[in-house]
Every structure is written in structure tokens, then in C-alpha cells.
Amino acid sequence: MTDSRRMPNGSSTNTEQSETRYLQHDATLVVDEHVSLTLGSDSLVIVESKETHAIALYNALNAELSPAGLTVTYAKPVTKHDVSVTALRYPIVHEQKEDVEAWVSKLLDLAYLDAKRKKKLKVIVNPYGGKGTALHLYQKYAAPVFAAAQCQVDLEVTKHRGHATEIAEKIDINAYDAIVCCSGDGLPYEVFNGLGKKPNAQEALAKVAVAMIPCGSGNAMAWNLCGTGSVSVAALAIAKGYHTPLDLVSITQGNTRTLSFLSQSFGIVADSDLGTDNIRWMGAHRFTYGFLVRLMRRTIYPCDLAVKVEISDKEAIKEHYRTYANMEPLKRTPESIAKLPPGLPQLKYGTVMDKLPDDWAVIPGETMGNFYAGNMAIVSKDTNFFPASVPCDGMMDIVTIDGNTSRAESLKMMLEIADGGFFDMPDVEVRKATAYRLVPREKEGYISVDGEQVPFEAFQVEIHKGLGTVLSKSGHLYETGGPR
Template identity: 25%
Template sequence: MQQACVLLLQDVFAVKVKRRRAAGQQSGGAVLGLALFCCRRREKRLEEDTVHLHNASSEHTHTWYNKLKELLTGFSSRPRYLKVFINPSSHKKEAIHIYREHVAPLFKMADIHTDITVTERKGHALSVIQECKLDKYDGVVCVGGDGSVAELCHALVLRAQLDANCPEEPVKAVLPIGIIPAGSTDVVSCSVHGVRDPVTATLHIVLGHLQQVDMCSFSSCGQLVRFGFSAMFGFGGWSLAHAEKKRWMSSSRRREYALVKTLAKLRSEDCQLSFLPAKKTNLCLSGHQDQDQVEKDDPVSEGNESWITKQGLYLNISVMSIPCLSPHAPKGLAPNTSLTNGSALLITVGKASRSEFIKHLKRYNSSSGQFNFPFVETHSVSAVKLHPFSLAGCSEESEEEGDAKEAPTILSEGVALPWNIDGELLEIESEVLIRVHSRLITLYGEEVDEAESTTSCNCF
């Protein structure tokens, strides 16, 4: 017995009249019925599919066609006019090809009109968003990597502040953003799609699947640096700084080179770290406090907020408001973080040997256990302040264990340290304040708990 197949109207994005035409005939022809273009789920992937409805009656076919078109128009979250930004320099420089081959045909089939800008430089999308009339669009699409996505999200929030005449407080972006992955890691795309697949990303846009997402503001000396989703200071910042010096390499080779280079010169940062625990959330400590860190017993009160302050040597400090899923970290760099819980995960990696630190890094490729080390702590936070004091000198490898030797030196005034903010290198001289803002941006997609994995980096 043939199993019945159910097709939900919410999964249909286009309907066309089928006709029999002779070779070379461009119009007319006998009516054969309808073709319903829809999506099918295959785990986390969405795939294009077609259902054929046969009916030789022209009257009946057009009645059904008009009714189905009317019903499909009733899905208000589905876009009709999109502003598209394509970064031709992303990753393997395949963004334009990805858009033409995988995205544009689906947009055309769904009767979505587009206004396309191919970016020519860093900050190009920001300048366009500041000047264009956003009210004529239903959404914005980014074809690129995490840097392009972060720039566009930052631009839309800044534009919302400008339009609301509210420069002091973040204002929710008025348009949703669709992300077509074309980068090297695509952690934002993976966090809302679960896969690095342009067809899946496009179908989420076409079907109007909307997901509210938290963002962070990064400020220094009272001035906004940018809005973003994640930041790494210490190892994550230095490895990106090394990678940026080798832009001529392929992305995979550049990433491996940067990891090896940073591990060979593993250094600790002497920092004062303050954080504001997320409301209604207990502190989550997965590791133990480093003996060389000094924690104040009483929280520091600032207005109605109670900050907890620590000082010590840190190999890496991460703040992430999204899980940051990727093929290299399928459970995410911040696996206990939701897209919309109004908090971020603070991950601190204290003083440790090089070999133990490498074990910690390698755990990200597995399902769990990356925080099960005595030198690693995690906290659910709503704000973080980080003030660096000194730089430890470049470590020399021990012949027996390959451990890092600390040789701290005082950091001179005006020395900028590297930050990795959403995959973009920023050099900041002074204290950085990070605050989480709930549901500041809307992305096309849906929350997932794990990404498809690939072969891990072979440099370990």
C-alpha cells in the first residue's frame, strides 16, 4: 500500500500552471495542471521539491491557481522585495557564483524582486545602509562570511538608532536579515540554519522563517566600537592577528598557520575582569578558580547593578551571545547559549600549560567536555568589563612538556591589543565594556542546537 504524503501549504513557496508546448513554443499550449514548488526537510537541511497536480481543465486549473496564489500571498512574513549585498572577496571568492547558481533562481521562482549591491570595500554595506530608503524593502540579504554579516547587522542597528533619534540606546533593527553562507566558518549562519548550505538559507528567506536574536554592544572610553555577536580576547585575538598577516594563504592554511604560530608563542594577558551575572541565572562554574587569580568576596555595586570583579592571568576570554555553531565546533563555542535568552556566555581560560590548553581546544571538535578543566570557568552574564594590565612575554617551549613559561612585562600606555569580534580584527587600547541586548536583530532562520560537523583542523 502506498503511504499517504501530506504537503503543508506553509512549505509551498510558488505555484505555476503546467502546459504542453511544442519545441520552440514560448507561450500558450494545452493546460496539464499545476506544479507546486515546495521545500522538504532532510534533518537540518531544506531542499527544493516539486509536487505535480494533474488536471486537463483550463477553468479548474486557473481557479486553483488563483486561489493558491491568494493563500500564498497571505503569509505576511514572506518577503517580496529584498536588498541584497554580495561580498565578492569572501573566502574562496565564490559569493557571486553562489548567488547566481543557488539563490537567484529560487528568488525568481518565488516572485521576489531584488536590489543588488556588490560590495567593493570594507564598510561599503555600512555606507549604503546609512543612505538608502529602507522602507521600500521587506528584508536585507547578505551573501558573505561572518565579517560581512556582522557589518550589515551593525549597520542596521545604527540606522535604527539614527531613525529613532536615540543615539544613546540600541534600537531594534526594522528589517530582518537573511544570511547566505559564503565564508570560511559562517558561525552566525550555522547558528540559525545548522548547516552551511545556500539552498537551506535561501528557503528560510523565501518561506519567511524569522528568528529573534540577541546582540552585544562593544564600547571603549564611553564610545561605541560596534554591535556584534561574539568576541575573543587573548588567544583568539592574537591568532586572528597572525592570520590577517597571511591573507595570501588559503583560509584553511591561514587558520592552521595562525593556530600553530599563536600556540608556539602562547601568552597570558594580565587583566581585571568584571561581569554582571545574568538575571534569574545562577553563576555556572564548569571549572575551578585559578590559584593565581584574585576574586573579591563582595560584588562591586554600581547603581542597582552588582558586578563581580576578578584579576589574574588569562590565556583567552570569550563573550558570546549566540552559540557560535560551526563545522569545526558542532556543539558551538558557547553550547549553553540560546539565541534569545538575553544573556551571553563568558568563558575564561586561566593560566595553564600549553599541552593542557591544546586539550581544551581539541574538545571543541567533540560533543562536549571543553569546559571540564580546572583552569576554565563559564558564567552566564548580561555585561562584561575587561581592562588589560600587562602582556606576558612570548613563551618558549619546554623540551620535556612543551609548556608555556610566563615572563610578564608591563604594558605601555597607548598599546592596542587585538580583539576578534565576529571574525574581524579590532585593535583597542583601553577597557572594553560589553553589554547584551535582547532580541536586537531578526534573522531568517530558526534556532538549532547542533551544526553539521566536518573534518577537524589537522594542525593538532
């Protein structure tokens, strides 16, 4: 595995190709005349009888000295996409004890850097996730990683829809570092909304991170924060993850207010997702199938749309991304969290029931083909729909595409998403925004919030900078390369 945390811009360092730089003279532990263990800048180098191999420090989970000797536990890559817990054991003589203890302390400092060790995790499993295999996937691939990292785990299986919201609403925020959802993106949506119902909602959302073990069809949260759809690799990323502030958005429909962490869609994306529930057995492919069917029909989704635009020029959006990427990661202190006011933040722009603010831009929506607002970059595997999205800039990314765009151009757009060319296509309108209001003109259809269906009626959205918290691999950026 590579460690994307060690570069300030979130890019990865390949430990196999990088030149190991030794730290100090005491970074080498000689176990016996045939074995030495040396701490490099990003790897543990092991020399045994003239044979040398390295373990990425990111993969090191624990090291401890016991009467039986020194044990180093790590996540060993076993396939291209999976890891398995493995241990190295070496006998130690009594005279070495002090040196070994100092070496172990240094190894763990380098392995975890500023990440919280021995995290206290509330693990919530959706038993229907992963086609009914979520609990099995967690127990077989994630639980051993958490155990090796000495995480304290409290496991609970959901019994009904909305159960995760109830769990999060009642949770003791001082008892856990994070809530880990073994599911698709539906469970994190419930958890954020459960934390948002607490009397001390802002403190709860800032203090307790939300994370995902990917057991659904889209698994966007895991792809964005952990860079993987693998259960074992996501578990490793969570064990090593940094508490990272995340923008959340408030959505109002009538007198109802909910929170969203991922995206809102109206038009062909929502229709292709929610309108294909009858072919859920196809997994992620059902979305592609639904998209192509609707594309061939040249479907349009008329609406009234108004947006509080902050940046509308694509080059300016790219520059904004680069500036953010080079900033120091935002960190909270326990003192700042304790001072947060109770409840959710006040709505700056009111609700969908209020008068439309004068400084919002009215966007023509008579022939809307696709409206997609994103708070994370990746919406599913290989679908980096919002490449300029970052976790905590106080803005959401809005993409609109006219429904009269030719079929050929629409197909090209779909193909260009994976290749990174989608953002720059002329027919793709991209805006950074802080709020918007969308009013469907038809009586029936689909609106998706974080992949969940909400009533087909007018809704208004505004963003709250850093309201939520997640565990991320980099502590700063999503696991993407940003816009080209």
C-alpha cells in the same frame, strides 16, 4: 531537507522516516487516473502509476495554476549539502480549477506556516567574499531559489570596506523585509551598525531582518540561523525564514560606540584569528594552525576583567537553556515596533570611561589564556563554542580559560568542542552575563569583534535584549542541540 520549524523545541523532523498523517479529505488532489498529490503533515506525497515519492513541505517554494496547468516548484536535494530548484507540471482541465486553487492555497499555507512569503530582499554582495567568488555563488545557487520563491530582490555589490554600513544607514526600512549579506560575518556586522546609525535605529533594527548567504571562511551567522554552510540551502532557509528577535551588544571604546551580533574575543582566539591574516589563503584552517602555534608557546594575555554576572553555575545555565527552549517564541507586532523610541537604547552601565559599577564581579586576569564572549552558539563550522547561547534572553555567554592550563588539556578542549564535551570541562569557566569591561595590560595585541579587528584598548560591553532581528529557520533557537 528536514524542517526544524515544526517542533517547538527546534529539533528536526525527518520526513522520510515520519509517518505521513493525512489532513482532510480535500488534502488529496487527483490530477488524472494515474497521478494523485496528497498533503501530509510535513510532506507532499505523490503517487504516479503505483510509484510513491515525497517532497518535504519545507522544500516547497511555490505552486500556481496557469493556462498551462499546475506547477509545483521546490528545492530538490541534489547532494548531501545542496539543493536545486525543480518543478513538477501537470495538465488541469477547466472543471478542476476551483479544487486546484483551493489545494494550492492549502499547500502554500503548510509550506510557509507563519513565515513571510514573497520576501522583499536587499541583497548585498561582498565581491571579495568566498575568495572572490561570492557574486558567482549567489547567482548560481541562491538567486534561483529566491526567484522560485517569488522573492523581490534588489542586488548591490559593495565597492569598499564599510560600504554595507552606508547602504544600511540610508535604506528605506519600509521597502525591505530583510538585508541578505553574501559574505562572511563582516558584512552583517557592517549592516547592524549601519541600521544602528539611523535616527530611528530601534525601529530599523526591529523591522528589517539581517541574514547571510555563506560566502566567507567562518560563516557563523549562517550556521547558527540556517544550520548550513551551503549557499543554496541557506537561500532556502532565508526564503522560508522567520523574523526572529536577536540580542545585540553595545561596545564602547573611548567615545566610540559600536554594535556586535556574534562575539568578542581577547587572547588566544583573537590572536589566532586576526594574527594569521597573512595566511588567509588557508581558509578556516588558518585559525587551527594559529591556535596550535600559540598553544605550543603557552601564551598568556594579562588583563583586568570585571563582569556583571547573572548565572555562573553550569547546571543552572543548562536549566536556563531548557526553560528558554520550551518557551513560546518571542514575536513582535507592527504596532509594538512603531512605538519604539528613536535612536539606540541608552547605556545602562555607561561607557568604558565611567566608574566601574560596584556590583560587578572582578575576575582574575593576570594569566588569562582566552576570553571569549558569545551571542551566538556556533563561531564556525563544527565549533559550537557557546552551546547554551540563545537568540533573545538578554544575556551573553562568557568563557574564560587560564593561560597556565597544560598543553595536553588545551588540546583536549579544542577536540571536545566538536564533540560537545567542552562546556563541562573543569578548566572551562562559563558565565551568563549582561555586561563586562576588559582592560588589556599589554600595549600591543588583538581584540576581535564579530571577527573584525578593533583598537587594542580598554572596552566595555552591555547587552540589549531583542534589539536586532534576523531570519532564522526555527524562529526560536540556534541550529544546535544545546548543552549536553
